[in-house]
Amino acid sequence: MVAGSLKRLASALALLVGATAVSFTLGHLAPGSPARLLLGINAPQKAVNALTAQLGLDRPLWVQYGDYLWNVLHGDLGRSYSSGMSVGGLIADRFEVTAWLLVAGLTLSILLSVTLATLAAGYRGTWVDTCIRAFTAASIAVPVFWSGLLLVRLIALPTGWLPVGGFGDTPLQHVRSMVLPALCLAIFLAPIQVRVLRTNLVESLGSGYVEAAASRGVPRRRLLTRHALPNAAAPVIAIVSVQAGYLLFGAVMVENTFQLPGLGSSLVLAVTQRDYPMINGITLVFAALVISFSLIADALTALIDPRVRVS
Amino acid sequence: MTDLIVDPPAKAGRSYTSGEVVASARKPVGRFGFRFGLTIVILAALLAIVGPYIAPYNPNAQDLLVRLASPSSAHWLGTDELGRDEFSRLIVAARVDLGVAVLAALFPFILGTVVGAVSAYFGSIWDLAVTRLVDLVLSFPVYVLIISLIAIAGGGIRTLLIVFTVVDWVQYARLVRSVVLRLKNEDYISAARLGGVSHLRILVRHLWPNAMRSSLTLLVTDMMYVLLGLVSLSYLGLGIPPPTADWGGMIAGAQPYMQQQWWLIAAPGFMIALIGSGLMLIGERLDAR
Numbered sequence: 001m002v003a004g005s006l007k008r009l010a011s012a013l014a015l016l017v018g019a020t021a022v023s024f025t026l027g028h029l030a031p032g033s034p035a036r037l038l039l040g041i042n043a044p045q046k047a048v049n050a051l052t053a054q055l056g057l058d059r060p061l062w063v064q065y066g067d068y069l070w071n072v073l074h075g076d077l078g079r080s081y082s083s084g085m086s087v088g089g090l091i092a093d094r095f096e097v098t099a100w101l102l103v104a105g106l107t108l109s110i111l112l113s114v115t116l117a118t119l120a121a122g123y124r125g126t127w128v129d130t131c132i133r134a135f136t137a138a139s140i141a142v143p144v145f146w147s148g149l150l151l152v153r154l155i156a157l158p159t160g161w162l163p164v165g166g167f168g169d170t171p172l173q174h175v176r177s178m179v180l181p182a183l184c185l186a187i188f189l190a191p192i193q194v195r196v197l198r199t200n201l202v203e204s205l206g207s208g209y210v211e212a213a214a215s216r217g218v219p220r221r222r223l224l225t226r227h228a229l230p231n232a233a234a235p236v237i238a239i240v241s242v243q244a245g246y247l248l249f250g251a252v253m254v255e256n257t258f259q260l261p262g263l264g265s266s267l268v269l270a271v272t273q274r275d276y277p278m279i280n281g282i283t284l285v286f287a288a289l290v291i292s293f294s295l296i297a298d299a300l301t302a303l304i305d306p307r308v309r310v311s
Numbered sequence: 312m313t314d315l316i317v318d319p320p321a322k323a324g325r326s327y328t329s330g331e332v333v334a335s336a337r338k339p340v341g342r343f344g345f346r347f348g349l350t351i352v353i354l355a356a357l358l359a360i361v362g363p364y365i366a367p368y369n370p371n372a373q374d375l376l377v378r379l380a381s382p383s384s385a386h387w388l389g390t391d392e393l394g395r396d397e398f399s400r401l402i403v404a405a406r407v408d409l410g411v412a413v414l415a416a417l418f419p420f421i422l423g424t425v426v427g428a429v430s431a432y433f434g435s436i437w438d439l440a441v442t443r444l445v446d447l448v449l450s451f452p453v454y455v456l457i458i459s460l461i462a463i464a465g466g467g468i469r470t471l472l473i474v475f476t477v478v479d480w481v482q483y484a485r486l487v488r489s490v491v492l493r494l495k496n497e498d499y500i501s502a503a504r505l506g507g508v509s510h511l512r513i514l515v516r517h518l519w520p521n522a523m524r525s526s527l528t529l530l531v532t533d534m535m536y537v538l539l540g541l542v543s544l545s546y547l548g549l550g551i552p553p554p555t556a557d558w559g560g561m562i563a564g565a566q567p568y569m570q571q572q573w574w575l576i577a578a579p580g581f582m583i584a585l586i587g588s589g590l591m592l593i594g595e596r597l598d599a600r
Binding site for chain 1: 443447450456546569576585
């Protein structure tokens with residue numbers, strides 16, 4: 001168990017170092033010299049050369065990579081070309097919105113999928129089941145930004161209860177502005193979770209221990225929620241961890257659809273501005289998020305499912 | 312993209328691998344669903360072929376005097392924010408979006424299956440390098456990586472094809488690798504080796520066909536994910552460059568006007584969802600077999 005955890009941790013660390021290598025390479029593939037971009041096109045070549053030397057860009061690549069790694073370890077991701085501010089600081093400012101979106105969206109998607117899957121499994125073979133399955137199958141192919149716009153058009157605009165975009169200034173506005181984006185992200189994530197959970201529930205309901213409980217007179221509803229559901233939960237954690245990359249893509253799209261000032265909208269803005277240090281910084285943070293998601297999911301699975309701890 | 316669909320090699324110390332989890336979620340789609348999906352996809356393919364010839368207007372011709380017109384007999388779906396005929400743009404976009412999506416799924420399919428088969432067959436350091444590379448690419452959120460690569464390579468359709476290939480081949484490589492690893496020690500392969508059949512021929516004639524079924528299934532589902540990814544990138548302004556008609560860009564352009572001209576975002580989104588569902592239904596049917 002301990003050895004297994006250490007091994008997973010080590011491979012996660014190796015992946016993180018790999019991620020910095022990719023981020024570093026991306027930075028070097030970027031066209032144009034950073035010094036030139038920082039100083040502008042009218043700056044004299046001499047100044048550009050001086051800044052190149054000052055930034056250490058004339059040194060061998062491996063030295064620069066070592067330097068980069070050292071800086072990343074100290075939270076220094078370079079300076080943004082467009083604003084001149086520290087990339088780490090900019091990311092820290094924007095991270096909160098993205099974190100709220102991810103947490104709210106993920107929580108909502110799990111609530112949604114547990115409810116739908118339990119209903120579908122409980123009413124298996126009836127029209128309830130058919131409707132839920134048809135809905136989940138169809139919604140996989142719906143682009144996430146489009147469902148976001150539909151939510152805005154069908155809920156926010158006619159009722160005026162919720163903002164159509166932005167993050168607001170007060171905590172209450174923050175919460176209100178998070179409702180539709182989180183719902184949108186949840187609708188994006190839920191279909192796959194529902195399918196996995198429903199199948200597992202149906203399997204659990206047919207297994208021996210549930211039959212035994214049923215023969216002892218446990219009511220059907222309790223069988224479903226107390227006996228089958230906990231056992232069907234572990235695979236959902238696995239699927240959420242597999243979905244991590246998908247989840248972040250959803251967050252990038254949702255932030256742009258709802259004009260939320262998070263990392264995803266910063267990333268797209270940075271791309272349009274060709275702000276390479278910012279792009280690499282955000283890419284690295286997202287990679288780190290995906291890797292930590294999978295670590296957390298492993299830990300949670302081990303916590304819930306004793307069989308994993310034994311093996 | 313389809314990291315949700317592929318079966319990764321089972322890892323020790325975990326009772327659930329994602330592949331098993333997803334596999335258990337697969338439900339055979341009925342024959343009706345499959346025919347429905349096939350019909351949609353065939354119609355979509357036809358539209359992509361004939362679209363530019365049957366479009367009533369030039370999709371890029373602006374008429375600023377009839378901006379944001381409502382649907383009428385002259386403009387079936389009205390006009391967009393620059394006075395371009397929405398219906399014409401909608402059907403012309405099919406060729407661009409579907410064409411790029413098909414190619415952006417085919418290239419990684421070819422690269423991935425070849426690399427996966429070769430690395431698994433010859434094993435040793437080759438295989439190790441490929442596995443590590445696959446793990447590394449998969450540790451990145453696919454679309455975030457795609458977006459950063461687009462930033463560096465600059466926009467355009469060629470960039471999109473390259474970027475999708477660079478990022479997406481790993482899924483096919485992983486899938487084909489697992490099949491070839493399983494089969495390469497089978498008796499019929501050993502027999503072929505002993506019979507003096509060349510490595511190339513074993514790979515192409517004996518191993519590759521076996522790996523094809525699962526890869527083709529993945530290809531169909533992946534086309535859906537690539538299509539969704541492509542229109543999403545276009546929506547962000549990082550995909551198909553304007554003024555070329557494309558569904559994602561059309562939705563982005565019409566977003567400010569959606570309160571009144573809601574059909575301008577409804578129609579392109581509906582096309583994407585419909586064709587996506589069609590591919591999905593076919594993929595599930597292939598998968599169930």
